[in-house]
Amino acid sequence: MRNTFGNALTITLFGESHGSAIGAILDGLAPGIEIDDAFIKNRLFQRKPKTGTGTARRESDDYRFQSGVYNGKTTGTPLCITIENAQQHSSDYETLRYTPRPGHADFAAESKYHGFQDVRGGGHFSGRLTAAIVAAGALVEAALRQHGIYIYTHIARMGVILDDALCEQNRHVLDTAEFPTISRTAETAMKEYIAAAGKEGDSVGGVLESEIVGLPAGIGEPWFDSLEGVLSHVLFSIGGVKGVEFGEGFAIADMRGSEANDPYYYKDGRVLTASNHNGGIGGGITNGMPVRFRCAVKPTPSIYKKQKTVDLSIGADTELTISGRHDPAIVHRAAPVVNACAAIAVADLLTVRYGTDFLKTGLR
Numbered sequence: 310m311r312n313t314f315g316n317a318l319t320i321t322l323f324g325e326s327h328g329s330a331i332g333a334i335l336d337g338l339a340p341g342i343e344i345d346d347a348f349i350k351n352r353l354f355q356r357k358p359k360t361g362t363g364t365a366r367r368e369s370d371d372y373r374f375q376s377g378v379y380n381g382k383t384t385g386t387p388l389c390i391t392i393e394n395a396q397q398h399s400s401d402y403e404t405l406r407y408t409p410r411p412g413h414a415d416f417a418a419e420s421k422y423h424g425f426q427d428v429r430g431g432g433h434f435s436g437r438l439t440a441a442i443v444a445a446g447a448l449v450e451a452a453l454r455q456h457g458i459y460i461y462t463h464i465a466r467m468g469v470i471l472d473d474a475l476c477e478q479n480r481h482v483l484d485t486a487e488f489p490t491i492s493r494t495a496e497t498a499m500k501e502y503i504a505a506a507g508k509e510g511d512s513v514g515g516v517l518e519s520e521i522v523g524l525p526a527g528i529g530e531p532w533f534d535s536l537e538g539v540l541s542h543v544l545f546s547i548g549g550v551k552g553v554e555f556g557e558g559f560a561i562a563d564m565r566g567s568e569a570n571d572p573y574y575y576k577d578g579r580v581l582t583a584s585n586h587n588g589g590i591g592g593g594i595t596n597g598m599p600v601r602f603r604c605a606v607k608p609t610p611s612i613y614k615k616q617k618t619v620d621l622s623i624g625a626d627t628e629l630t631i632s633g634r635h636d637p638a639i640v641h642r643a644a645p646v647v648n649a650c651a652a653i654a655v656a657d658l659l660t661v662r663y664g665t666d667f668l669k670t671g672l673r
């Protein structure tokens with residue numbers, strides 16, 4: 310029952326939605342990394358529910374370093390970061406102990422933890438825990454940026470509403486210009502789409518598209534710890550992520566080899582590829598092109614429509630109407646979580662290749 314990810318740099322996640330606090334422990338960090346509070350706060354803000362589309366739970370998300378930071382820099386010893394839970398409404402959830410929400414982890418958790426799990430607010434399985442991932446991951450992401458490694462995620466699709474222009478425009482970016490999260494027109498259409506589903510007590514899903522730029526060629530291990538494998542591992546840890554694909558992903562099955570292969574060429578003494586259908590990865594290892602991947606995020610499982618479920622206390626079928634506070638979409642809020650997870654995975658592989666001090670010193 311491990312809750313730890315990584316080899317040379319690890320993250321351990323702890324807490325429950327309605328416990329006193331949630332948090333994460335990063336172990337294997339380089340000493341001397343400057344803590345970029347503004348960056349961490351910004352990423353936490355991106356994860357927060359937004360007015361009009363979000364849940365009514367409003368947490369300040371103030372984080373506190375319990376260990377591993379001294380005079381604003383990492384010490385290199387285990388870094389523990391915690392975020393208090395202030396806004397618990399636990400009575401909303403007591404009925405869910407016996408009537409599991411379809412699409413959520415309630416029944417699976419009951420099966421694994423034999424009824425000892427904290428059911429309040431989804432307990433350890435709540436999206437609330439992603440705040441701790443974002444806080445820890447943003448610390449790492451900020452350190453990566455110091456060495457020219459940037460992670461960009463934008464909403465490629467909210468349900469059926471596409472952000473076409475951005476997908477095309479950003480397909481082969483080599484520079485490190487920040488993606489706008491979304492184009493204005495798409496943002497309005499997406500908000501309306503979410504609101505319409507929300508009004509019906511329903512929810513919507515979508516697709517996040519990400520690129521990691523600035524990674525040197527040669528990162529990732531062949532076979533089991535391939536970059537695809539390690540990234541998928543951590544991305545599938547995000548509750549609600551049901552698909553991860555690299556480069557053209559499933560669409561590559563429809564292409565011919567002559568279309569799918571990315572031709573090499575030299576530019577200023579550097580080997581590049583003219584297209585990037587393979588997502589910047591060959592044999593599980595980076596080739597120096599942007600690492601491109603997409604995550605399918607499902608519609609929020611907690612919906613307000615009446616649903617069929619079971620009553621575990623009497624062993625019979627029943628119906629469920631959920632109260633509590635839930636977003637009609639979590640896609641946009643998952644974007645900084647994707648960045649945080651990708652940062653930790655990439656930093657782990659960089660640490661494996663270049664050693665613990667890499668995150669502080671970069672390539673010397």
Ligand SMILES: Cc1cc2nc3c(=O)[nH]c(=O)nc-3n(C[C@H](O)[C@H](O)[C@H](O)COP(=O)(O)O)c2cc1C
Binds near residue numbers: 436646
């Ligand atoms: C940022 C974020 C916020 C979430 N908020 C909610 C929520 O308010 N209600 C809900 O039912 N699920 C929410 N989820 C999704 C659940 O955490 C997720 O569906 C659940 O843990 C089960 O995991 P699975 O969908 O991967 O099987 C959220 C996920 C993320 C990433």
